[in-house]
Amino acid sequence: METIKYRNYILRNYTDIPQLSSLSKDEKEAIEVVGQVLPFKSNNYVVEQLINWNNVPEDPIFTLTFPRKEMLPKNHYSQVKKLLYADDEPGLKKKVNEIRMELNPNPAGQSYNVPALDGIRLHGIQHKYRETVLFFPSQGQTCHAYCTFCFRWPQFIGMNELKFAMKEAGLLHKYLLTHTKVTDVLFTGGDPLTAKANIISAYIEPLLTKEFSHIRNIRIGSKTLSYWPYRFLTDKDADDLLRLFEKVKKAGKHLAFQAHFNHPAELSTDAVKQAVERIQNTGAQIRTQSPLLRHINDDHVIWGDMWKEQVAQGMIPYYMFIARDTGSKAFFEVSLEKAWNIFRKAYRSVSGVCRTVRGPSMSADPGKIQIMGITEVRGEKVFVLRFLQCRNPDLVDIPFFAAYDKKATWFDELKPAFGEKYFFYQKNNQLKKNEKNTDIIF
Template sequence: MKFISYNNISFKKTKYYQQLPLEEKNVFDILSSVFHFKVNNYVLEHLINWQDVPNDPIYKLIFPRKDMLLPTDFHALSLLYQSGLDQKTLMPFIEKVKKKMYPEVKHSETSIPKINGKRVRGLYSNFETIVSLFPDPMVKTCHSYCSYCFRWIMFNNKEAQQNSSYSDPNEPIAFLKAHPKVTDVLFTGADPLVLKAETLQKYIDPVLEIDSIKVIRISSKSLAWWPYRFTTDKDADNLLELFKYIQSKGKHLNFCAHFTHPRELENDVVKEAIQRIRQTGTIIRCQGPIVEGINDTPEAWSTMWNAQIALGMIPYYMFIEADHNLESCFRIPLAKALEIFQTAQKQTTGLARTVRGPVFMNDLHRTLLDGVTTIGDQKFFVLKSLQAPPNTIGEGTIKLIPYHETTKDAGDLMALFSNKNEAVLNA
């Protein structure tokens, strides 16, 4: 299958846009002017059930929602579009709305590595043993864009890309050598596997020469969005040879695959791609966020985990949508997320007990929503810090926050786990 990509302009020329209900067309026109939109022919032809639009979960995973904007902003934009103004005239207001929606990444300065007081661009060190690497080509795009992704600000933004990435493959080497406690590097982005295998290897090769680095992680949505990357793409075989090469250098290679819905695992090409990756000796661990209206049922998760186990992969994390977006239309209440996780595990093979969740990834803490407890006549959520930034006291500790069935946000995790008290019992 030849890869064909569509943006908000070219998608309007497809038969799929023409068959959308009028209201969905209007929502798409307005929202895709604020949020970046990208989809490919595989997703359009094989993953979306067009008879079920707008309720189809994959459609909701790709296409922006009306409630991603403040009601007042959506109404104002709608009126402007109806007035017939051209895009150039509309742009100042669109940019104003877009700035409101910019994701907030708290405490980001604490995660930027420095050497001799100088920032090392394109590296992020949230935890003591792992560093995330953002080579310049990897931050630019994915095979398709997820509606909930907070990294949309990076797409088509050259200034943001340059400020948060590196182009010289040797850029991170001095820092990694100076910090032997770092054992894992994570290549992430946008999506590293939009790159050709040859380009990807240029950035991986220098890291392989560092003895203290034991694990290479590659985080990608490509198995779900474009499985042909591992089967019939021109350099698919080269990519799989690269996976073998990494392991021949004595490194553990972990492919971190993002799956959000069981349908992403159903097609034969996905199964073939998974088999080909596993034949290289690469371990595939699966993670994804729980998202309102897309996979917020126990059945969705138990089906997904069982399918992952059957295909030889390891369920890894269920994430709670990160607190980076001003809109909350993707989040579900913490109580509901916990119930979905616990119920799904009961419906799943015991081999899926490797999965951790629900887990927050905001504020630089990896925090587990571990359960609910009652003290006296008051209920609390139990939060456990799985990983925390270096030189903090949080890792391994447990905190309590007041329970309410409608609570969607755990608050500032940095502040919570910096508190030396054993628990935070008051709102």
């Protein structure tokens, strides 16, 4: 395959993109204004091969990486615009930081998930579920392009107090040695595959030794297949990265590649198809996931097509998420009822091999909560829910109920059904020792 040089576009140079000449003055202004608050980055592969410029600004992949005016509340937009064009740099910086703090920068109690070792808080680790540790390598806290809906946007804006990251492989390994119930390590970000292969290797290879026999699954969460598939084809260390995946397999462990695809367009190029095949040839398995996003994929046909194409390429559909309550959520959100309807219509349109997917699921404070349906119990219309994951593993898979709410878009907006004061997991916690829902209890 021909080598293509990676070129990224950020606020400083985005006007170099020739295709932008088709945008209106207001659309260009929106990139400048919204881009002050939420991170912006795209690249030549996304611009040239994924976006259909005849369909801009509605094009789903354009909306996926380019800021649009409606992604900020009106008052925030006009405040930032005024300061930006007044060249008031200190005023702009102050206002932008205030707005960012209003946008719920670290949703779902993520800061509660940061554990400590020997009295030191490990700011590059999250340990929410007993079996799985998330690791945020410092060198992978960027992405090949930024998604406009990203729930990890504080990783990219230079506010270090909001960021999860660390580079000390030794601390990760020490933590894992003292937590032998952990079976899975998930490398996440940002996108850990923006780091060089030798850096990733320094974290992963020690986990292949006997000392870490309890670690069964090495998971990598990445959107690189979608935003820069050449990472697995022609980048200088592409082969080194794939050799590392092979080593994981040879060590008797599972390399689970969690690929992030939001739309079938991302699965359509020759480059992504070849990259998928090269990864699969190492023995790794690719599971796919995405949030449900208005303006991008809020249509059951899109999801059905996406799952079918993923399976045709040998991937395993894994999760449909509800977009988290942070950043530009108001632009992307759909009601929980609509999310469930889209999921089930898509689910029933595909064959059993695609029905490995779970959802729609909310990664909320107490755990991953799946909407199983809407029904009537004792004359009351309710949401039927269950934990797919929970801080307290004993509570996984027990159905529970929330009062039906037509407008709700996130779990926090729901109330227990049948006039109850608490959800069942809250009662459990209170019986134990008045713990907060966000406490890690294992």
